[in-house]
Amino acid sequence: MRIALFVTCLADAMAPQVGRATVALLERLGHEVVFPAGQTCCGQMHVNTGYRREAVPLVRHHVETFDPFDVVVAPSGSCVGSVRHQHAEVAREAGDGALARRAESVAGRTYELSELLVDVLGVEDVGAYYPHRVTYHPTCHSLRMLRVEDKPLRLLRKVRGMTLVELPAAEQCCGFGGTFALKNADVSTAMLADKMSNVLATGAEVATAGDASCLMHIGGGLSRLRTGTRAVHLAEILATTETS
Numbered sequence: 411m412r413i414a415l416f417v418t419c420l421a422d423a424m425a426p427q428v429g430r431a432t433v434a435l436l437e438r439l440g441h442e443v444v445f446p447a448g449q450t451c452c453g454q455m456h457v458n459t460g461y462r463r464e465a466v467p468l469v470r471h472h473v474e475t476f477d478p479f480d481v482v483v484a485p486s487g488s489c490v491g492s493v494r495h496q497h498a499e500v501a502r503e504a505g506d507g508a509l510a511r512r513a514e515s516v517a518g519r520t521y522e523l524s525e526l527l528v529d530v531l532g533v534e535d536v537g538a539y540y541p542h543r544v545t546y547h548p549t550c551h552s553l554r555m556l557r558v559e560d561k562p563l564r565l566l567r568k569v570r571g572m573t574l575v576e577l578p579a580a581e582q583c584c585g586f587g588g589t590f591a592l593k594n595a596d597v598s599t600a601m602l603a604d605k606m607s608n609v610l611a612t613g614a615e616v617a618t619a620g621d622a623s624c625l626m627h628i629g630g631g632l633s634r635l636r637t638g639t640r641a642v643h644l645a646e647i648l649a650t651t652e653t654s
Contacts, residue, residue: 414479425622431649454492482520487552524561541571545614549621586627
């Protein structure tokens with residue numbers, strides 16, 4: 411299968427290893443991965459902060475960039491959530507029905523990584539090996555917007571050598587929420603403290619999730635406290651093998 415990688419601007423700028431891991435994983439499974447070089451921000455941060463009209467050119471560019479591909483994958487529940495639930499709506503509000511229809515078409519072919527693996531490719535055991543104690547944080551957008559349910563956990567349970575431990579109060583937000591962490595820093599910090607406390611209670615070496623943004627928030631907190639617990643994206647774990 412030929413798959414287009416929507417790497418997301420945050421992964422591209424802050425966590426490029428996530429994009430590389432996604433490519434390595436899918437190629438190992440026998441698929442061709444294409445990186446459309448013209449891709450930019452999908453416009454989520456504009457929409458979420460009230461700049462919906464300003465997001466229209468970004469939506470149009472995203473649609474034009476990914477429309478040629480039958481399947482698009484992103485290692486981010488947040489950005490896939492934006493493509494599915496915001497793009498067509500933003501285009502309609504701007505009075506561009508044609509763009510809205512094209513955006514819906516692209517959205518219907520765009521998948522978060524665990525969705526692509528389990529629902530489209532029909533695979534749960536990707537041949538990964540990761541000899542660490544790991545706990546999983548279900549990010550808000552993947553859980554509530556995309557409803558990926560237990561797909562990431564089904565993938566993690568098949569990873570050889572790994573001890574997967576349940577995260578207490580897993581469904582509670584980590585406090586990032588994009589600009590929420592900036593505009594409501596005190597509340598965000600308190601939410602992060604709760605999340606870190608729960609992560610550390612598991613005794614995990616690694617906290618994983620499907621969004622680099624949430625992992626940046628959680629990992630930053632764990633690093634500042636010098637806990638020794640690392641934040642690692644789901645794609646990085648699934649891309650790791652005994653020979654990696």
